Amino acid sequence: FLGAGGGNDIQWCFSQVKGAVDDDVAEADIISTVEFNHSGELLATGDKGGRVVIFQQEQENKTQSHSRGEYNVYSTFQSHEPEFDYLKSLEIEEKINKIRWLPQKNAAQFLLSTNDKTIKLWKISERDKRPEGYNLKEEDGRYRDPTTVTTLRVPVFRPMDLMVEASPRRIFANAHTYHINSISINSDYETYLSADDLRINLWHLEITDRSFNIVDIKPANMEELTEVITAAEFHPNSCSTFVYSSSKGTIRLCDMRASALCDRHSKLFEEPEDPSNRSFFSEIISSISDVKFSHSGRYMMTRDYLSVKIWDLNMENRPVETYQVHEYLRSKLCSLYENDCIFDKFECCWNGSDRQVQFLSLIVMTGSYNNFFRMFDRNTKRDITLEASRENNKPRTVLKPRKVCASGKRKKDEISVDSLDFNKKILHTAWHPKENIIAVATTNNLYIFQDKMN
Amino acid sequence: MLGKGGKRKFDEHEDGLEGKVVSPTDGPSKVSYTLQRQTIFNISLMKLYNHRPLTEPSLQKTVLINNMLRRIQEELKQEGSLRPMFVAASQPADPLSDTFREAPPAFSHLGSAPLLPADLVSTMPLESCLTPASLLEDDTFCTSPAVQHDGPTKPPPPALQAVKDSFSSALDEIEELCPAPTSAEAVAAEPAAGGDPKAQPGESDIHKPPEGLPESRTAEAKLMDPLPGNFEITASTGFLTDLTLDDILFADIDTSMYDFDPCTSATGAASKMAPVSADELLKTLAPYSSQPVTPNQPFKMDLTELDHIMEVLVGS
Numbered sequence: 195f196l197g198a199g200g201g202n203d204i205q206w207c208f209s210q211v212k213g214a215v216d217d218d219v220a221e222a223d224i225i226s227t228v229e230f231n232h233s234g235e236l237l238a239t240g241d242k243g244g245r246v247v248i249f250q251q252e253q254e255n256k257t258q259s260h261s262r263g264e265y266n267v268y269s270t271f272q273s274h275e276p277e278f279d280y281l282k283s284l285e286i287e288e289k290i291n292k293i294r295w296l297p298q299k300n301a302a303q304f305l306l307s308t309n310d311k312t313i314k315l316w317k318i319s320e321r322d323k324r325p326e327g328y329n330l331k332e333e334d335g336r337y338r339d340p341t342t343v344t345t346l347r348v349p350v351f352r353p354m355d356l357m358v359e360a361s362p363r364r365i366f367a368n369a370h371t372y373h374i375n376s377i378s379i380n381s382d383y384e385t386y387l388s389a390d391d392l393r394i395n396l397w398h399l400e401i402t403d404r405s406f407n408i409v410d411i412k413p414a415n416m417e418e419l420t421e422v423i424t425a426a427e428f429h430p431n432s433c434s435t436f437v438y439s440s441s442k443g444t445i446r447l448c449d450m451r452a453s454a455l456c457d458r459h460s461k462l463f464e465e466p467e468d469p470s471n472r473s474f475f476s477e478i479i480s481s482i483s484d485v486k487f488s489h490s491g492r493y494m495m496t497r498d499y500l501s502v503k504i505w506d507l508n509m510e511n512r513p514v515e516t517y518q519v520h521e522y523l524r525s526k527l528c529s530l531y532e533n534d535c536i537f538d539k540f541e542c543c544w545n546g547s548d549r550q551v552q553f554l555s556l557i558v559m560t561g562s563y564n565n566f567f568r569m570f571d572r573n574t575k576r577d578i579t580l581e582a583s584r585e586n587n588k589p590r591t592v593l594k595p596r597k598v599c600a601s602g603k604r605k606k607d608e609i610s611v612d613s614l615d616f617n618k619k620i621l622h623t624a625w626h627p628k629e630n631i632i633a634v635a636t637t638n639n640l641y642i643f644q645d646k647m648n
Numbered sequence: 649m650l651g652k653g654g655k656r657k658f659d660e661h662e663d664g665l666e667g668k669v670v671s672p673t674d675g676p677s678k679v680s681y682t683l684q685r686q687t688i689f690n691i692s693l694m695k696l697y698n699h700r701p702l703t704e705p706s707l708q709k710t711v712l713i714n715n716m717l718r719r720i721q722e723e724l725k726q727e728g729s730l731r732p733m734f735v736a737a738s739q740p741a742d743p744l745s746d747t748f749r750e751a752p753p754a755f756s757h758l759g760s761a762p763l764l765p766a767d768l769v770s771t772m773p774l775e776s777c778l779t780p781a782s783l784l785e786d787d788t789f790c791t792s793p794a795v796q797h798d799g800p801t802k803p804p805p806p807a808l809q810a811v812k813d814s815f816s817s818a819l820d821e822i823e824e825l826c827p828a829p830t831s832a833e834a835v836a837a838e839p840a841a842g843g844d845p846k847a848q849p850g851e852s853d854i855h856k857p858p859e860g861l862p863e864s865r866t867a868e869a870k871l872m873d874p875l876p877g878n879f880e881i882t883a884s885t886g887f888l889t890d891l892t893l894d895d896i897l898f899a900d901i902d903t904s905m906y907d908f909d910p911c912t913s914a915t916g917a918a919s920k921m922a923p924v925s926a927d928e929l930l931k932t933l934a935p936y937s938s939q940p941v942t943p944n945q946p947f948k949m950d951l952t953e954l955d956h957i958m959e960v961l962v963g964s
Contacts, residue, residue: 284704310704372707391707420715422708441708474688474720478712528684532691537709 204630205646208587210264213639225635227622231295234626237265237633239640240290244274246307262644269318271360274309286311292377310373313388315364323351369395369405376426382433389426408456424482430491443480463505465512475527483539488555489547497542502558517570520562522600522611535616546627561620565636566596582634582641592646685720692716
């Protein structure tokens, strides 16, 4: 498995696992999103209970050169609470659908987190000093009787135990009738978009009482609705360009300079259906669950139920590369439809850009079932299947590649399709922006794997 | 005359229903194609109706399932043979029952091949995959437990507004399936329906359910059943409204299939339906119906039930 720098394979080793050990999964603990910040020092997860947990990487220990810093809990806060929509008599879930970090501008960190309806801007700041020596207050905060004050002194800052505080700085609410599936920060770092099933809105980070609708695919007659928006993302370099994907497997690229309402796309990316693979489920499995631009912005990657496709933005009629994630499931689609697994929304991500890679997007990572996740190397066309599991995971031991046996005789160490556990799905993965460190979320655990350093 | 459908091998039974793509024009493969289509149709219906009422259902999922239903319905419309009694100005015939009638009983020898692959996450017997209604009661089947435990964990009977929504949307759903006969035609045509369904027991031989409902019965029930009192469909699926309310309520109900007395069954001893007890069928219907159902005549459309439904709809 060739690393991007050429010559050296990436050998993935188990590093850490976070989360409860029991098999009995508390629903609130189900991880719903994972995201590194721009430096990779912080790793945020959101869960179904509306909480955000941020891990911080330890400073590299010079004596322990064989491993990079470990991630430890830095901050935990309740981002969203469940709400009740009285008009529809329905609960609004507090589940965090997406987290996106802002680039760091000062000492504090900022991130956007969203549930189905409301986006919040959180400020995470450290406090390691506090003022002491007030004239009118005791150390515990009680006010002193002014008549007892005989001298004056200047309060000074004294060190204290590090405290990490998260506070909501902006709340962007009441702009989405349908469920928000994506948020994406623009390269201007002033605006961002939020997309729900039928609409995409543009916000300014400073302004919460107003957003601009830039895409609206809601038909006049809801009975004619056959397609919804599934994901959206801003171009990494062009601040007027964004893409959105649909449940019919199309991706539309829009330019906000063309018109205020970008209902007419500038480009439409769609691959014609392969007639030999046609089935009742063709449309459902073509539904795109995630779209990610490459670092350069020249390519984009889409994830549908069975595959990952790489598109060249200059070519609309078909992807330049297609990688099969778990083609052996094609013959099981009816069962997967019945048990709803066919609607699982897998995400995908690119490798980071380390010293060797330098902003090249060469490796694709995505999840599958049975706690397997897959990586595809665009250069060598080789792929690997790995497993996130507490068994067989000793630090600095290279992960063993896994193989699923689709049919016929099962070789030793292979797993047959029928033994796969469809309750153990890896939907969310993230790659450190600068190093070969990956975060893989199983249902309620977060695994961190590292490249084995020599 | 096997056409392009591949020969089924016993150990590749999981390909039986969904392995290779089956073209609808092939000989015996057409049977499995139609049955596959019917199964998927039923599953799709059930998905729309069976939803945890606490949170809004995923619009994407609803749209995809609806598209599936529409596509199947389109296909059936195109395949066309109209049921004689369902003659209406703008609506096609009830496609599903006709499809079943087309399937010749001669293919019962294919019965050894189950129609659905071994379920991947469940220990349920294969044959029960053909009876989606009963799956609702099986805790082991579905990966998302919330969907299953509808009984005890369901909230108290929905508010009137929710009932109205669920009724009207569920009706819309039913309307989507049934053509639009006039009430007079429906009544007059009922005796004529008697002959055809006899072919259906033969069809059910193909999948030999040891328990639970035969495929055809499930389809009929879905089309013709009165709306259960506690449908949980939500308002977002209410955008299929091809037919009027009257068409549903007065649609012809083919009840000849529902007489499980072995003596009156057309194929007599050959019918695999004979051993199915009415209790099993009741059990299957239980999640859908709040009305007490008499064991002897479980599926006869009761006019009082209709009245009750009308009252609820009109009153709310």
